[in-house]
Amino acid sequence: QVQLEQSGSELKKPGASVKLSCKASGYTFTAYALNWVRQAPGQGLDWMGWINTNTGNPTYAQGFTGRFVFSVDTSVNTAYMQISSLQTEDTAFYYCAREQFGPVGPYFDYWGQGTLVTVSS
Amino acid sequence: DIQMTQSPSSLSASVGDRVTITCRASQSITKFLNWYQQRPGKAPKLLIYAASSLQSGVPSRFSGSGSGTDFTLTISSLQSEDVGTYYCQQSYDMRFTFGPGTKVDIK
Numbered sequence: 150q151v152q153l154e155q156s157g158s159e160l161k162k163p164g165a166s167v168k169l170s171c172k173a174s175g176y177t178f179t180a181y182a183l184n185w186v187r188q189a190p191g192q193g194l195d196w197m198g199w200i201n202t203n204t205g206n207p208t209y210a211q212g213f214t215g216r217f218v219f220s221v222d223t224s225v226n227t228a229y230m231q232i233s234s235l236q237t238e239d240t241a242f243y244y245c246a247r248e249q250f251g252p253v254g255p256y257f258d259y260w261g262q263g264t265l266v267t268v269s270s
Numbered sequence: 271d272i273q274m275t276q277s278p279s280s281l282s283a284s285v286g287d288r289v290t291i292t293c294r295a296s297q298s299i300t301k302f303l304n305w306y307q308q309r310p311g312k313a314p315k316l317l318i319y320a321a322s323s324l325q326s327g328v329p330s331r332f333s334g335s336g337s338g339t340d341f342t343l344t345i346s347s348l349q350s351e352d353v354g355t356y357y358c359q360q361s362y363d364m365r366f367t368f369g370p371g372t373k374v375d376i377k
Binding site for chain 1: 325
């Protein structure tokens with residue numbers, strides 16, 4: 150069965166960096182794009198962007214350029230997101246989600262369990 | 271950019287009630303509209319894609335309708351396990367904007 154297993158919670162100080170992982174199983178990794186979604190505590194869902202798992206080409210949403218880097222390692226079916234120069238406002242759950250393409254547009258059919266990143270001095 | 275709004279922002283209903291959530295896009299998105307459920311403390315889960323297609327494994331009490339700018343998610347008979355927040359998402363311009371969410375709880 151399709152699974153997206155995300156790495157564990159992180160506690161970081163402001164200015165530090167963090168690299169989150171999303172390991173896929175149960176399907177052909179390179180056949181589907183992976184998206185990243187942020188959810189600050191008690192808030193809604195913010196789409197951060199996506200990565201073409203076949204080419205490794207990332208696309209970033211507005212507001213998620215510069216400090217955010219998406220990458221993949223197809224040898225281990227894993228996508229990564231690195232956030233640098235962490236700020237307290239980066240405290241949030243981060244989800245990866247597989248993108249399925251239907252007859253009428255794409256949608257996110259499988260989600261990871263989420264990784265909580267806490268940024269605090 | 272396409273903006274998404276939802277109403278109401280929250281609702282409280284009894285088990286067995288019919289519940290309707292509305293989502294509106296700032297411009298026509300034809301049927302490029304998806305619905306997700308997020309139970310407390312859990313990751314979001316796909317319910318409906320392409321405005322009205324039920325995702326495999328999702329109970330038939332969930333249904334979606336609409337096209338253009340106005341969309342509706344309906345729960346025909348609310349169950350206790352339906353408590354959570356519901357989000358619409360547009361995929362028309364490949365920027366996947368989410369609505370602000372509608373929180374549903376049991377009266």
